[in-house]
């Protein structure tokens with residue numbers, strides 16, 4: 089049976105995040121000939137409708153308003169609630185991003201529906217939407233089916249490939265004004281200060297070069313940054329490196345940091361504690377560089393290099409520069 093699917097598009101700094109296109113690809117998979125609608129919020133939302141159409145939306149609902157330019161739970165909740173009431177979808181998808189993780193439980197609670205969070209795959213099997221999600225910090229995967237009612241899920245970035253942009257496709261665009269009383273907003277974002285303002289967003293990066301306590305200092309991250317620049321990737325870190333003060337906690341990957349699934353993860357001077365593996369072991373290709381041949385990181389690595397990262401990383405950078 090065809091399904092009416094709604095995608096809550098994720099926007100950062102006025103640009104659509106790739107996970108929005110991944111949600112559209114998942115939406116097309118499960119719609120089974122039904123309608124795929126995307127919603128985008130903020131004063132620049134109208135300009136983002138076109139790429140959503142190119143990536144599979146049949147319709148884009150634009151909710152304008154400067155108060156939606158920066159995320160606040162109250163404003164987004166009210167806007168999304170109104171859109172959901174208007175669209176009346178069978179399925180809702182959004183990214184398992186900072187915004188998705190914050191707003192989706194509130195929407196689910198207020199709408200009295202369940203939430204399947206952090207899904208790494210979505211398939212339509214015998215007319216049922218089947219979700220795959222990790223459990224036990226990524227050591228196992230469980231498949232879930234919602235038996236009845238509205239289906240609501242957050243999708244982990246970088247797991248479901250986005251469809252190629254098809255510029256011959258276009259979506260119907262509808263503007264929806266949502267009245268959000270100023271006194272209903274309990275928080276006001278005055279300024280956003282990012283410590284990792286530059287470079288590729290870690291949670292959506294295709295390539296991550298991560299450093300652990302083995303980098304030994306803040307300066308020790310420089311060769312990793314150079315390799316990341318050459319590969320168009322981002323730099324990450326273990327908690328060991330963050331705790332030692334070598335880098336900011338915004339870079340931490342693992343159970344209590346970010347969960348990432350890049351195409352290539354290069355772990356440099358990281359021992360491979362279970363809490364670190366929880367954040368990166370689903371990466372498509374893992375390369376480990378460690379002086380200790382017994383390091384646990386080699387148990388999850390596709391390619392292991394036993395050696396000093398300060399010798400190996402610059403060599404890799406030089407070689408990749410030639411490609």
Ligand code: FAD
Pocket residue numbers: 299300301302303325326327328329340341342343344345346356357358359360361362363364367377378379380383395396397398
């Ligand atoms: P170490 O374990 O000290 O390993 C350093 C490695 O570098 C060693 O294997 C060494 O052989 C190698 N090395 C040293 N010098 C060189 C060199 N020159 N070249 C090559 N290799 C070299 N950790 C996380 O990462 N993420 C989390 O989210 C996280 N959450 C946690 C939550 C809880 C509740 C707890 C208790 C712990 C958590 N940890 C987390 C910490 C985790 O247990 C480890 O302590 C941490 O991951 C270790 O960091 P590390 O691998 O960088 O350091």
